[in-house]
Amino acid sequence: MNIFVFIKRVPDTESKIRINTDTNSIYEEGLNFVLSTYDEYALEEALRLREEKGGKVTVTSVGTEEALSILKKGLAMGADEAVLLKDDEPERYDGLRTARIIAQAVKKKFPDYTLLLFGKQSVGADNAQVPAMVAELLNLPQVNVVTKLEIKENSGVAYREIEGATEKVNFPLPAVISAQKGLNEPRYETLKGIMMAKRKQIPVVSLQDLGLSEEDLVSQLEIVRMQSPPERKAGKIIEEEPAEAAKKLVEFLRKEAKLI
Amino acid sequence: MVLVYIEVRENKVKKSSWEILSEGKRRAIELNMEACAVFVGHDLDVLAPEAFQYGASKVYLLENSLLSKYSPSGFSYALFSLIKEINPEIILFPATSMGKDLAPRLAAKLGVSLASDCTETASRDGRLEVVRPIFAGKALATFKFKSSPQIASLRPNVFPLIEPVKEKGEVIKKDVEVPEEQVKGQTVEIITEQGVEIDVTEADIVVSGGRGMKCPENFNLLRELTSILPHSAIGASRSAVDSDWIDHQHQVGQTGKTVSPDIYMAFGISGAIQHLAGMTSSKYIVAVNTDPEASIFKVADFGIVGDLFKVIPYLKKELKKVLL
Helix, strand or coil: CEEEEECCEEECCCCCCCEECCCCEECCCCCCEEECHHHHHHHHHHHHHHHHHCCEEEEEEEECHHHHHHHHHHHHHCCCEEEEEECCCCCCCCHHHHHHHHHHHHHHCCCCCCEEEEECCCCCCCCCCHHHHHHHHCCCCEEEEEEEEEECCCEEEEEEEECCEEEEEEEECCEEEEECCCCCCCCCCCHHHHHHHHHCCCCEEECCCCCCCHHHHCCCEEEEEEECCCCCCCCEEECCCHHHHHHHHHHHHHHHCCCC | CEEEECCEECCEECHHHHHHHHHHHHHHHHHCCCEEEEEEECCCHHHCCHHHHCCCCEEEEEECHHHCCCCHHHHHHHHHHHHHHHCCCEEEEECCHHHHHHHHHHHHHHCCCEEEEECEEEEECCEEEEEEEEHHHCEEEEEEECCCCEEEEECCCCCCCCCCCCCCCEEEEEECCCCHHHCCCEEEEEEECCCCCCCCCCCCEEEEECHHHCCHHHHHHHHHHHHHCCCEEEEECHHHHHCCCCCHHHEECCCCECCCCCEEEEECCCCCHHHHHHHCCCCEEEEEECCCCCCHHHHCCEEEECCHHHHHHHHHHHHHHHHC
16 A cells, blocks of 8 residues: 655744745744644554555655755654655745645656545645645545544545534545544654664655646745734733632623623 | 635534625625625525525525535535636635635636635735735735635634625526546534534634643533533643543644634633634633733733632632523
């Protein structure tokens, strides 16, 4: 069973984000970059499926050479292969461009696949677009926000989160799956894994190699402006006895918030 | 035309779709366009007329027995065939789990980009401009579209409903042709969590617990509050979810859900940057914590430095006086 996991390098969630209002982008200096949270669940699921059913796990990323660090992490966690789909464009928050690159790579370089796994969204762009777009471009079934996955011979069953409930979905293979937190507990890299990953040469595929045209790669979303969210200020903080505090809270909800 | 996708789950329209239709109508008026609604599925007639109240002048019903069960590929195929026929300039989806399946598939099919989970829309020079949070809301980005149709998904629980419109519009039923091999991956069953009716992203009031709750049973104290507060739901910090005190569906924060209720009540939550990212767009924030230095107090409109286990029983009593 060939499984491909698509990962992204993002600022870690602890980061304070500072905005360059001249270029409408974020300042990257000082940020700690990591593997996007939800991608870890996708990779872990791939490794578990390989343990259960045999096969190969390839981890890949669309990005600059800096993405090699997270590809190495993927190898250290246990992926068999890693490939960099080299794209030097800065973040455009445009999922279609990335999806086109991935779909083309799958068609040309990874044609023999059973599952294409993604995190449900990157914790940066937060688009939650790429998995579904790749599924459409490759005419595949998709299940997004998956919390439980069962893979059989030619089909699978996925449980996924919807508002206030879980949806059970039957789907044929091959398919696109995007992972939600709770799908599994991601493993740590092993020391052995880290040493092996260090020595491994990761092949780099350029956008020209993939045969993508200028037109395919133009971003269709224009960033007009980027800004910080309005700051919230602290309101009234009280230290009274519980009985009095509760009374004052309800009064606040009634009189100031006017909500009950 | 501004075309708005209306989500139907278990034969009922999800309220967030009416919010998106309302916003679509506001833009349509400014852009001198009509606002239309589209439903996909089976047996939709009885649901259609409500769309007129929220500003639709036409309602399209795309029906086929193969669409009686939800399938992202089947539903987006049906939408695509309608869109090729009526050519809307703008297409809006609610950014719900269904909307987040369909909007990107449709955008990719049409070869255009998508602005996801927008929290503001505006008209500018005859086109749409949208604002969306990135980095879990630590930054806000304004986008415009370089191509057409302009497709966006809009965040639930953010946009106000318009004043109900009295005029009735036109219902256009279309039996769409959907080849069987297009319907891959179908919903088989919907499993609801015991006692949960409203998702935390849809609630007007979120009552949220963190590490200060100390154990899973104590979340019942919060459930006593949601049983009194109208249209409320339970939220949780990552700490509580990772300790297995409550299901991940309730997690609020950067690796959980982003909520924007009228009131967010944080009990025993310190206010880590990732948690704040998920709830600082709430209208009012209320916090109870024993630590006066807790970061949550920096964003709370009303805070109590105190023991939540002592405060909640009194709070329950006071709320009952007012609400029951």
